[in-house]
Amino acid sequence: xxxxxxxxxxxxxxxxxxxxxxxxxxxxxxxxxxxxxxxxxxxxxxxxxxxxxxxxxxxxxxxxxxxxxxxxxxxxxxxxxxxxxxxxxxxxxxxxxxxxxxxxxxxxxxxxxxxxxxxxxxxxxxxxxxxxxxxxxxxxxxxxxxxxxxxxxxxxxxxxxxxxxxxxxxxxxxxxxxxxxxxxxxxxxxxxxxxxxxxxxxxxxxxxxxxxxxxxxxxxxxxxxxxxxxxxxxxxxxxxxxxxxxxxxxxxxxxxxxxxxxxxxxxxxxxxxxxxxxxxxxxxxxxxxxxxx
Amino acid sequence: xxxxxxxxxxxxxxxxxxxxxxxxxxxxxxxxxxxxxxxxxxxxxxxxxxxxxxxxxxxxxxxxxxxxxxxxxxxxxxxxxxxxxxxxxxxxxxxxxxxxxxxxxxxxxxxxxxxxxxxxxxxxxxxxxxxxxxxxxxxxxxxxxxxxxxxxxxxxxxxxxxxxxxxxxxxxxxxxxxxxxxxxxxxxxxxxxxxxxxxxxxxxxxxxxxxxxxxxxxxxxxxxxxx
Numbered sequence: 001x002x003x004x005x006x007x008x009x010x011x012x013x014x015x016x017x018x019x020x021x022x023x024x025x026x027x028x029x030x031x032x033x034x035x036x037x038x039x040x041x042x043x044x045x046x047x048x049x050x051x052x053x054x055x056x057x058x059x060x061x062x063x064x065x066x067x068x069x070x071x072x073x074x075x076x077x078x079x080x081x082x083x084x085x086x087x088x089x090x091x092x093x094x095x096x097x098x099x100x101x102x103x104x105x106x107x108x109x110x111x112x113x114x115x116x117x118x119x120x121x122x123x124x125x126x127x128x129x130x131x132x133x134x135x136x137x138x139x140x141x142x143x144x145x146x147x148x149x150x151x152x153x154x155x156x157x158x159x160x161x162x163x164x165x166x167x168x169x170x171x172x173x174x175x176x177x178x179x180x181x182x183x184x185x186x187x188x189x190x191x192x193x194x195x196x197x198x199x200x201x202x203x204x205x206x207x208x209x210x211x212x213x214x215x216x217x218x219x220x221x222x223x224x225x226x227x228x229x230x231x232x233x234x235x236x237x238x239x240x241x242x243x244x245x246x247x248x249x250x251x252x253x254x255x256x257x258x259x260x261x262x263x264x265x266x267x268x269x270x271x272x273x274x275x276x277x278x279x280x281x282x283x284x285x286x287x288x289x290x291x292x293x
Numbered sequence: 294x295x296x297x298x299x300x301x302x303x304x305x306x307x308x309x310x311x312x313x314x315x316x317x318x319x320x321x322x323x324x325x326x327x328x329x330x331x332x333x334x335x336x337x338x339x340x341x342x343x344x345x346x347x348x349x350x351x352x353x354x355x356x357x358x359x360x361x362x363x364x365x366x367x368x369x370x371x372x373x374x375x376x377x378x379x380x381x382x383x384x385x386x387x388x389x390x391x392x393x394x395x396x397x398x399x400x401x402x403x404x405x406x407x408x409x410x411x412x413x414x415x416x417x418x419x420x421x422x423x424x425x426x427x428x429x430x431x432x433x434x435x436x437x438x439x440x441x442x443x444x445x446x447x448x449x450x451x452x453x454x455x456x457x458x459x460x461x462x463x464x465x466x467x468x469x470x471x472x473x474x475x476x477x478x479x480x481x482x483x484x485x486x487x488x489x490x491x492x493x494x495x496x497x498x499x500x501x502x503x504x505x506x507x508x509x510x511x512x513x514x515x516x517x518x519x520x
Contacts, residue, residue, distance in 0.1 A: 008420050008438065009337045009430045016337070024340040031344065041372050115502045116495045117459035120473050124491040127480040131487055208354070215356035219466050219477075226359050239366045247355050247363070254354035 042240070052238040056245055061232055069228025070249065076142060076224060077211040080149035084210065085203075087150060088157025092195075093187055095162050106158070113155040119216050122148035126220045141222035145214060153210050160202045164195030201268070204261035208254050215250075225249060297486045301479050301493065308475035309497050315389070315461040315471060316501075319396035320454055326397055327404025328439070334409055337430055345405070353402040357395070357463050364395040365467040385470075392464035396457060403453045410449070411442035444516050451509025455502045472497060 012020060042048050055061040094106030113121070126144035129135050135143045168191060176186040196203070217224045223231075225246055233242035333345035352360070368374040369391055376390035377383055415438050423437040462473035476494040480487060 020338050024338045047371055115499045117462040119462040120494055123477050128487050131484050212356040215358040218358050240371045243363050251354045
C-alpha cells in the first residue's frame, strides 16, 4: 500500500513485500560494506586526516586556487555558449537555405564538427594559434578551449535549432510571407524566436555539456576548476580531497542547470495545454537533448 | 610532408587501435552496467531506485576529465586499486584499464537513461499481459520489456557509442597512448605541419564515428520495432 503499482509490477502483496524487503536488505548491506571498505582504506592511507581537508576551510585555498579556476571554467563555458548560439543560428538557418551550396556547406560543417572529438579540436587550435602567433600567449589556452567548444556546440545547436524551425506550423511562414516579409525577415522575426523558445530546454542541456567539456582545457594547461584543484592539491599534498571538492562544485552547478532545463520543459508542456486547472504530467520529462557527452 | 609521414605513418594504426580497444571494451562494460542501473531504476525496491537515481545524477553531472583523473589518482594512488598484473608494462596497462573503468562508470549513466526512455515506449498491454500470466518482475523485465526496449533504442544507443568514441580521447590526460596523444606528440615535433596532422587524425575519427553511425542506422532500420 505504501508502494503504488506500475505497469511492470503489481501493488505488492505480503509475500512480494517480504521479498522486496529482503532484496533491499541485501542491497543495503552490499553498498554499506563497499563504503566501509573504501573508508577503511582511505583511513589506512591517511586520506581522512584533518590536515588533508583543512586547506578547504581556509580562505586562501579558495582565493588562490579554487575560485580563479572556477572563474576560468565559467568564462570559457559562457563565452563559448554565446558564440555557439551565434554559430548555431547561422548554420541552422544555412541548412534550411534555398541555395543548394549554402545547404551543402552548412551540412558539411555540422557533420564534420559533430563527428570529431572536441579535445583534438582544442589541441589543433592550441598549436595552430601558437605557431602563427594569432593570439597572445597568455590567452592561448583560453582561446583554444573556446574555439573547440564553440565549433562542437555550435554544430549541435544548429541541429537543435533546425529541428525547432522545422517543428513550427506551416502557417507561421505562410502568414509572414502573406504580409510581405522577406525570407531573412521571416527567419529573424518569426521563425527563429519561436524555435529558440521551443528548444530552450535542449539549449540549456547543451550548456551543461559546454560547462562539463570546459574541463577538457585541463589537457592544455588551461586554468579551469579541475586544473586549479590539482594545482592546490600538489601544494597541499591532498589530491583525493581536492578532487572530491571540485567534483561537488561541478555537480552542484550542472545539477542546477539540468533542473532548470527540466523546469522549462515542464512549463512549456503546461503552456501548450492552456486548459485551466490541468495538472502537469506526473511522469518525468522525456530525455532532452540528443547529446550524450 | 614525407618526413611527417615517416614519423606519423607507422604510429597511426597502433594509436587508433588503442582508441578502438578503449571504445569497444568500455562500450560492452557500459552496456552491462547501464542495463543493471536501468533495471534498478524501474525495480519495485525503493532503495535500488534511489541508488540508481543518485548514481546517475552524480556521475553524469561530473566532467569526464575529473572522473578519469579520479580513477587514476583516487582509485589507484589512494585506494591501491591496481587493475593489471605487476610486470614491465604495468603502468601502461594499468592506466588503460583505469581509463576503461572511468568510461564504463560514466557512459553507463547515458545507457541507463536511454534504456529507460526505451522502456517507456513498450506498450502497457505487453507488461500487463506478462503479469497476467503470472510472470515475476525479473521475468517481465528480462523476457518481455527489456528485449523490446533494446530494439527501440538502437539509434540513440548509436549516439551514445559515438559520444563514447570521441570521449576516449580524454584517456590522454592519464597518458594512455591513443590517437589524440599521438596527435599532441606530432604537433609538438612538427610545428610546421599542423593542418596536415589535424586532418589525418580528424579523418581517422570520422571514419570510426561515421561507420558507427551508419551501422547503427542500418541496425535500427533492420531491427527496431515499428509502432
